[in-house]
Amino acid sequence: MIATLVATLMLSQFYSPISWYTEVKAGSYYPGIDDEFGGSATPYADIFGDSGRPAYRISFEYRLLTGFGSLYGGVGLGFFHASGNALADDGSKSEDETGLWVMPAALRVSYRMDMFYTWWGLPLVPYVRAGLLYAPWWITDSDGSVADWGDGSGSARGATSGWEAALGLSLLLDVFEPESARTMDHEWGINHTYVFAEYNHMVLDGFGSDGTLILSDDHWFFGLAMEY
Amino acid sequence: MKNLPSAVFMLVIIASLPVSAQFRFVPYDGVPQDVGGSGEALTDIDFARFPGMARCMCDEAGFDPTLYLAVYYDGQLEDTDVYFYLGNDCDSDAVAIDEQCHQLAVINLSDFNRTQVLEIPINYLVDPQEGVCSEYDSGSSTVYAFVGDKNGAATATYAITYDTKAPGPPEEVAAVPGEDGVSISWSPPESGGQEVDYYAVLCMTIDGSPVDGVSDEAPWNDTVGICGAEITVDGTSVTASTSVERCPEGGVQEGAQPSSCHVCAVVTGTSNSVRISGLENGRGYVFGVVAVDDMLNASVISATVSATPEPTTDFAEHYRQSGGSASGDYCFVATAVFGDIDSPPVKVLRMFRDRYLLTNGPGRTFVAWYYANGRSWARWVEGNTFMRIAAAIPLILVTPFVAILLVLGLWGTALLLFSAVYFLRTRRISR
CATH class of the missing domain: 2.60.40.10 (Immunoglobulins)
Known part of the structure; x- marks a missing residue:
C-alpha cells in the first residue's frame, strides 16, 4: 500500500505535457423509440427485443484549460446496430432480417477532476461531461437496403439531434505498472491510461420536436482512455 | 464416350519451366500473332483454365479445341530434326514412344529462325495414347522435345496438368x-x-x-x-x-x-x-x-x-403502422414552397436526390442531415409568405440547372457549360 502510494506520488511529479484525451467505450444501449407511443405500441421491442444491445463510441478531446482540474473540448462518433426478424402476416417472426443503424456524432466538453492525483496521488479521476448530439439513422429491410416506411412516404432514414450529459469515474492504470507508464510517456508521449465507467444520460429527441425518431436512453459505458 | 459422365469436362494446365534453356514454351489460345494468327498469350490463370475452355466433350461433339504452344529456340540452328511428343515418361526406356505417346510435330532445328507452334488437341492432354476423354479426371501430361533421336534423352520438357473433376453437388x-x-x-x-x-x-x-x-x-x-x-x-x-x-x-x-x-x-x-x-x-x-x-x-x-415469397413487415413498416411519426423521405422545403409534393420542381429535385445524392456517401450524409432539419425549416417557410417567396427564388434558379443535369448527365452538362463559357468569351473578344 505504502509502496503504491510512493509510486503514484513519484509518477505524479514526472510526466510530459498533456494536450489530448482519447477514449473508446462500449455500453448497452436501448433506443427509446417506443417512448413515442406511451405504452400503446412497442414496435422496437416487437422487432429487436426488450434488452439493450452494444453501442460503441470513440472520442477525441483537447485540453482547453487546466488548474483546478482540466477542461476538455472535443468530438465523438458512435455506432449502434440492432437487427431482428421482420414480422410475418400473422405477427410471428419471419426469417427476413430488418435492422436499425445509428451513428451519433457528438460535440462536447468535459471537466475532469484530475487534481486529486496531482495533489495526493489518488488514482481516481471523477468527471462530468455534456455535449450536443446529432445522430444519423437508417432502417434496413431484408435485403440490406434502406427500407421504405410502407405508406408511400419515402425511405426510412433521417437524423435526430439532441444532447447528453454524463458522470464518470476513471481509474488511473499507471499506478499498477509505474515503470511501463513511465516508458509509454517517455517513448510515445502517452501520459496516462485509464479504465472508466460512465453513466450517460442521452436525450436524442430532436429537442422535443414532433416527427422525430426518439433515440434517447440512459445507460452505462465502460471503456479505456489515454491522455497524451 | 459411353462412360462420359453428364457433367462438364474441365481441364487445368499448369506449366513448369523447361529443362533446357534452349527451348522456351509459351501457351496461346490460338495461333500466335507473330506467325499469322490472332491468338493471345495466356495469363497464368487463363492458362490454367484453358483446357476447360476446350473440353473433351466439345471435341467429341465435332469441335476442335486446341491449345497452341509457341516454341522458341535460342540455340544453334542446325539441320537436325526435333521430335515433339506428348505423354508421360516418354523419355523412359521402358516406354514405347510411338505407342504410348502422341507425336505432336517434327520440326527441323533450322526452321527455328522463326516461332514454331505446337497444336495440342485437348483430348490428347487427358489421354495421350488414344485421345479419348472417357471420364472426369485430373493429372498431367508432358510435352517432350527430342533433338535428333526420339528414343534418346529429352532436351526439353514442358509439363501440363489438367483437372476435369468437378466437385459433388451441395x-x-x-x-x-x-x-x-x-x-x-x-x-x-x-x-x-x-x-x-x-x-x-x-x-x-x-x-x-x-x-x-x-x-x-x-x-x-x-x-x-x-x-x-x-x-x-x-x-x-x-x-x-x-x-x-x-x-x-x-x-x-x-x-x-x-x-x-x-x-x-x-x-x-x-x-x-x-x-x-x-x-x-x-x-x-x-x-x-x-x-x-x-x-x-x-x-x-x-x-x-x-x-413462395410472402410479405413481411420490417421495422420501418411496423413503426409506421404502430403510429410512429418520424419524418419520411420528402423534399420538405420545396414541397412547402411549391405547395405540392408532385409539383414539377419537387419531382426534379427528388430525382436529383435519388440519382446524384443517394448514390454516394457524402450525398447520403447531406440527405440525412437535410431530413433531420428540413421539416422544421419547411414549417417556418410554409407559414411565412415572405420566406416562401425568398426560398422560391433560389429553388427556381436551381431547378432548371438540375433538370439539365438530369437530362444531359454530368459530362453533358459540363460540355454545355464549357460551350457557353467559350461562346461568351469569344463574343466578348470579338467586340
Missing part, C-alpha cells in the same frame, strides 16, 4: 421464404468440398421459366461459352446443337447440368447461404445449388427445393 439445400425473396442455405458437397471456389444458386419459376432480372452469367465454363453451342448429355450419348440455346428445357433439375440462364446468385466457397431478392410475392420458385471449383469445373445441380 447437400442439405433448404429454402426459407421472405418478402420479395427467399433465403437459400446448403452444406458443402461430400466430395471435393474443400476445392469449392464458388457456389451458384440457380432459380426458376415453378413453371420452369427463368427469373427475369435475377439471372446472371454462369461462373463456370458452360458449353455455350466454350463451344459456341449447347451440349446436352443424355444418358450415354453426347450431342451438340449448333443453335445456341442458353436456356435448355428442363430448367433447374436435380442431377442435371446447370445452365447460366438460371443463375440467381453467386457466393464464395466459404459461404453456405444467400438471400435471393427481387422475387415476386405469392409466386412459386424452384432453387438448386451448384458447386464450382477454382478451375471452373461445375457440379451437377443439387437436390432442388421450392418456396
